[in-house]
Amino acid sequence: MEINELTAAEERVWRAFPRGRAVDFREGSDDDPAAGGDWGPERTVRAEVLRALLLDGPRQEGEIASLDLAGARITGRLDLQYATIDHPLRLRNCHFDEAPRCYAARLRELNLSESVLPGFTGHAMHVDGVVRLTRTRCRGVLRLGGARIGGSLYLESAEVTAPAAGVPVLQLNQVDVGDDLRAPGLRTHGQTRLNGATVAGSVNLNEARLSHPEGAALDAETFAVQGDMLLRHAEVRGWMGLRGARVGGRLDLSYTLLSHPGSSALRAASATIGELWLRRSLPLEGALNLRRAQLEVLFVEPGSVPEEVLLGDLTYTSLIPHEPAERRLPMLERERDGYVPHAYEQLTAAYRRVGDDHAARLVQLAKQRRHRRTLPWYGRVWGLVQDVTVGYGFRPLRAAGWLLSLLAVGSVTYALHHPQPLKAGEAPPFDPVFYTLDLLLPVISFGQDSAFAPHGGYQLLAHVLVLTGWILATTVIAGVTRTVSRS
Structure with missing residues (x-):
């Protein structure tokens, strides 16, 4: 250019x-x-x-x-x-x-x-x-x-x-x-x-x-x-x-x-x-x-x-x-x-x-x-039980609270209404506290629950204590196992 x-x-x-x-x-x-x-x-x-x-x-x-x-x-x-x-x-x-x-x-x-x-x-x-x-x-x-x-x-x-x-x-x-x-x-x-x-x-x-x-x-x-x-x-x-x-x-x-x-x-x-x-x-x-x-x-x-x-x-x-x-x-x-x-x-x-x-x-x-919330209904029920009782193992003191409450209820009830001995003359002296503990703790026996048998509504209470004890024991073991595995 x-x-x-x-x-x-x-x-x-x-x-x-x-x-x-x-x-x-x-x-x-x-x-x-x-x-x-x-x-x-x-x-x-x-x-x-x-x-x-x-x-x-x-x-x-x-x-x-x-x-x-x-x-x-x-x-x-x-x-x-x-x-x-x-x-x-x-x-x-x-x-x-x-x-x-x-x-x-x-x-x-x-x-x-x-x-x-x-x-x-x-x-x-x-x-x-x-x-x-x-x-x-x-x-x-x-x-x-x-x-x-x-x-x-x-x-x-x-x-x-x-x-x-x-x-x-x-x-x-x-x-x-x-x-x-x-x-x-x-x-x-x-x-x-x-x-x-x-x-x-x-x-x-x-x-x-x-x-x-x-x-x-x-x-x-x-x-x-x-x-x-x-x-x-x-x-x-x-x-x-x-x-x-x-x-x-x-x-x-x-x-x-x-x-x-x-x-x-x-x-x-x-x-x-x-x-x-x-x-x-x-x-x-x-x-x-x-x-x-x-x-x-x-x-x-x-x-x-x-x-x-x-x-x-x-x-x-x-x-x-x-x-x-x-x-x-x-x-x-x-x-x-x-x-x-x-x-x-x-x-x-x-x-x-x-x-x-x-x-x-x-x-x-x-x-x-x-x-x-992702489980079927029976899983949700069991999970709710674990949550209410021990907070899935992250609230272990809840189990102690439940046990003490049930122990108090059972002890007072059976102190006022002694169950009848199964074999008169052979039964040990009745103790309402240890009797209740026998019902609540499935792995421990103080010889009370095998010697006495309540009747009527008191027998129903005994069944509730036994069932509750098993549930508490199972949830506590599951919770403790979960906690240990996360530690």
């Missing part, structure tokens, strides 16, 4: 390129690139001119060439697919008439901050440095799937929307980021996809607003981040998927609203997470799915637990903050799959690790009561 073929605005850019100087067409701080379609030729640059500069532009000895342009209207399509660009590419506060195309391009640096684009295609793009899309407004699909970014990816306060239904508007699937993914204040209207992406640093989505109520707002299946993933003070309308994801540090959802009524709002099945924080969050509008997830720390406040959870095979080392068992047990009662023994065992283990044996016993008692 010859310089005499250029407009005045394009010639200015052309001459600045070899010296690496910035060209700024902005007329003030309130210059809005959204209105760039009305900008005149004095700040309009053809995309083919920029492409010619980047591929084979003039050089000046001793200078580092770069394309640094701000406040321009760029007409035509900037097509750099498969190109290798050795210069920084900075097109800030610009208005693009057509979506740039950088498919499989090799770039040093890409900066489209505060620009307005109808879309962007950067599949398999390789950028040695950083990609800056800070406050960029993309009115179509932003495609970065499979991109390799050596530095950080910046999407602070960016806004991405697309009119096409069913197409992810922000495509970061399989992207490889060598440092951080910084996107605080990100706004998306449609699905954001992070499937298979890897981030060597941390992910910051604080105060983001991700909206796709009819489906996935953030789909990050098998996503891997070595540091933290922060999503504080955010709003996610649509489900958030982290199935099989790996978060080395903290997944922080504090003060965040997750909303997908009628289905799971957070899907983190089979995820491996250092710490999961649901702190000061509104209760999820939808279910919490942590099936088969592995967590070091689960920070969840009882008030943040939704009406429905899926906790099958969830494992965690620590549960914070420390709360009484009575405040934690309702979470297990909300299990969609019904009775899940493993969930009770995990909660018991968490209490035992911090030395709260009382809470651990309460959880085990709740587990037995929940299990009882």
Whole structure:
């Protein structure tokens, strides 16, 4: 391309390129690139001119060439697919008439901050440095799937929307980021996809607003981040998927609203997470799915637990903050799959690790009561007997109370109404206390019950004492065996 073929605005850019100087067409701080379609030729640059500069532009000895342009209207399509660009590419506060195309391009640096684009295609793009899309407004699909970014990816306060239904508007699937993914204040209207992406640093989505109520707002299946993933003070309308994801540090959802009524709002099945924080969050509008997830720390406040959870095979080392068992047990009662023994065992283990044996016993008692509801009627009856008498072995003093009460009733009754001896002259002296003990304790004999025989209603009382004694003995043995096996 010859310089005499250029407009005045394009010639200015052309001459600045070899010296690496910035060209700024902005007329003030309130210059809005959204209105760039009305900008005149004095700040309009053809995309083919920029492409010619980047591929084979003039050089000046001793200078580092770069394309640094701000406040321009760029007409035509900037097509750099498969190109290798050795210069920084900075097109800030610009208005693009057509979506740039950088498919499989090799770039040093890409900066489209505060620009307005109808879309962007950067599949398999390789950028040695950083990609800056800070406050960029993309009115179509932003495609970065499979991109390799050596530095950080910046999407602070960016806004991405697309009119096409069913197409992810922000495509970061399989992207490889060598440092951080910084996107605080990100706004998306449609699905954001992070499937298979890897981030060597941390992910910051604080105060983001991700909206796709009819489906996935953030789909990050098998996503891997070595540091933290922060999503504080955010709003996610649509489900958030982290199935099989790996978060080395903290997944922080504090003060965040997750909303997908009628289905799971957070899907983190089979995820491996250092710490999961649901702190000061509104209760999820939808279910919490942590099936088969592995967590070091689960920070969840009882008030943040939704009406429905899926906790099958969830494992965690620590549960914070420390709360009484009575405040934690309702979470297990909300299990969609019904009775899940493993969930009770995990909660018991968490209490035992911090030395709260009382809470651990309460959880085990709740587990037995929940299990009882799954049994046939005769199993429920026997379970109820164990619960009332000895609390399934976790309330052993109840048995002593029952025995003392029955001993008092029998002793007083038979003290007032002595039973008749079976063989007159051979029976030992009658003792109402030891006679009652003979009836109550099936494995001990004081020689009283075999020597005396009550009649009428007193004989019925004797049968009740014998039956009750056997039930108490059986439940005590079963409870003690269960307690010992859990110790």
